[in-house]
Amino acid sequence: MDNLDDLKAELLEAVAGAGDAATLETARVAALGKKGRITAMMKTLGGLDPVARKATGQALNALRDEVQGAIDARKIDLESADLNARLATEKVDVTLPARPDPMGRLHPITQTIEEVSAIFGEMGFEIAEGPDIETDWYNFTALNIPREHPARQMFDTFYMAGSADQLEGAGAQLPAHLHGGIMQGGPEREVMLLRTHTSPVQIRTMEKQEPPIRILCPGRTYRCDSDMTHTPMFHQFEGLVIDEATHMGHLKGCLIEFCEAYFEVEDVPVRFRPSHFPFTEPSAEVDIGCNKRDGGLTIGHQGDEYDDWLEILGSGMVHPRVIEMCGLDPEKYQGFAFGMGCERIAMLKYGIPDLRTFFDADTRWLKHYGFLPLDVPSLTGGLGQ
Ligand code: PHE
Numbered sequence: 001m002d003n004l005d006d007l008k009a010e011l012l013e014a015v016a017g018a019g020d021a022a023t024l025e026t027a028r029v030a031a032l033g034k035k036g037r038i039t040a041m042m043k044t045l046g047g048l049d050p051v052a053r054k055a056t057g058q059a060l061n062a063l064r065d066e067v068q069g070a071i072d073a074r075k076i077d078l079e080s081a082d083l084n085a086r087l088a089t090e091k092v093d094v095t096l097p098a099r100p101d102p103m104g105r106l107h108p109i110t111q112t113i114e115e116v117s118a119i120f121g122e123m124g125f126e127i128a129e130g131p132d133i134e135t136d137w138y139n140f141t142a143l144n145i146p147r148e149h150p151a152r153q154m155f156d157t158f159y160m161a162g163s164a165d166q167l168e169g170a171g172a173q174l175p176a177h178l179h180g181g182i183m184q185g186g187p188e189r190e191v192m193l194l195r196t197h198t199s200p201v202q203i204r205t206m207e208k209q210e211p212p213i214r215i216l217c218p219g220r221t222y223r224c225d226s227d228m229t230h231t232p233m234f235h236q237f238e239g240l241v242i243d244e245a246t247h248m249g250h251l252k253g254c255l256i257e258f259c260e261a262y263f264e265v266e267d268v269p270v271r272f273r274p275s276h277f278p279f280t281e282p283s284a285e286v287d288i289g290c291n292k293r294d295g296g297l298t299i300g301h302q303g304d305e306y307d308d309w310l311e312i313l314g315s316g317m318v319h320p321r322v323i324e325m326c327g328l329d330p331e332k333y334q335g336f337a338f339g340m341g342c343e344r345i346a347m348l349k350y351g352i353p354d355l356r357t358f359f360d361a362d363t364r365w366l367k368h369y370g371f372l373p374l375d376v377p378s379l380t381g382g383l384g385q
Pocket of ligand 1: 196197198199277280314315337339340
């Protein structure tokens, strides 16, 4: 029996001292395995007399159970220590900033939309949206461009199948390529087309919002035109300010301020050139002085020589007829609107020479002209240089 107490102490010590699963297994085999110490003693029971066999048998069984219990407990300890160690090494700090994928870039169009939105956002404009597929009413009629108006031809409109004939039947003059759809009668408001400009969002906004209104609408626009300087889909920004007091001076101040902030050049030459749009009166196009020397395209500086003007936007005081067609009182409300070409101003700021490359989906181009996703443009943090 003394013998057994010693053995028990020895075996339990081996179990307690096992620092990992393999050592513990060795200790288990040494005690309880086929050739283990306890197993070996069990085998000797047969040679004992019945009284001694019973007593020794019980003692051995108790010893075996105790050692087995110690092994099981130790195993659980070791496993949870293992797990804790692994958790410690695999810990993820979710509060760390993300590491940007060096391959991922924002397209210059996305970047430009964010920059322009940041500038007008600072001036108190809200972002507005409208559908790409518009009705003839919102795209033209409500903007004071009736069916017979020659401006409709200027816009090279993509009409939805059937819509062109429908319009022509109603007296509109359409370009030759628009002949040959399916005639499907219906009211003018149901003639569908791809919006040729973001100006329909002016109407949609005035219809549902009481002045004062100050919105900026970035979005896709479509014209049936494709060459060096035109793509069938391009982007515009529409701006609209309507209240009781806004005048042409505000229009000029706002757009000059925008040009200086966007191009990050304080003395960028800006020219307001008298123009005509059916939905504004008076109207002005805005040009930026630039250099086209050496086949490049760079922004000019006042006082310096620059050899060209590049038109970047159309603008004007919203025509009273338009205000009236939106259900507002033109005697009470007035304001200005502008429409700006997104690709144009992106090309000018970032020196991108060819418009068509914007839509080539060439990852090498994107890597060169794109922007890191986490560099969010802001007026205080810097826009995008
Ligand atoms: N919608 C005009 C265009 O696409 C631009 C414009 C918008 C002009 C608002 C004046 C006012 O050419």
